[in-house]
Amino acid sequence: DYVAAAFIAVLVAITAIPGLVPLLIFQDSFLALRVANALQIGLLFFTGYWWAHYSGGNRWLAGFGVALLGTLLVLLAVPLGG
Numbered sequence: 525d526y527v528a529a530a531f532i533a534v535l536v537a538i539t540a541i542p543g544l545v546p547l548l549i550f551q552d553s554f555l556a557l558r559v560a561n562a563l564q565i566g567l568l569f570f571t572g573y574w575w576a577h578y579s580g581g582n583r584w585l586a587g588f589g590v591a592l593l594g595t596l597l598v599l600l601a602v603p604l605g606g
Contacts, residue, residue, distance in 0.1 A: 542567060561598050568594040 543560045550556035572590030576583040 539567075565591050565594045565598065 543564050546556045546559040546563060547553075550559065569587040569591035573583045573587035575581075575590070576586030579586075
């Protein structure tokens with residue numbers, strides 16, 4: 525159980541790195557946050573596309589569906605201060 529927990533913690537940390545890079549590169553925090561959001565939504569599309577490859581579903585539909593879900597969450601978070 526400890527090995528599985530450590531593996532999950534490493535996976536979560538690795539998936540957070542692409543979203544942190546724009547925050548370290550750009551001086552303007554508004555621009556950095558929007559670039560980080562766009563990058564994460566792109567990664568969500570890739571994840572949905574790849575997931576459909578293994579599950580036998582429509583790759584484009586799954587990719588856009590997961591990316592749309594991420595976009596809706598970003599659009600919900602932005603008015604709340606995110």
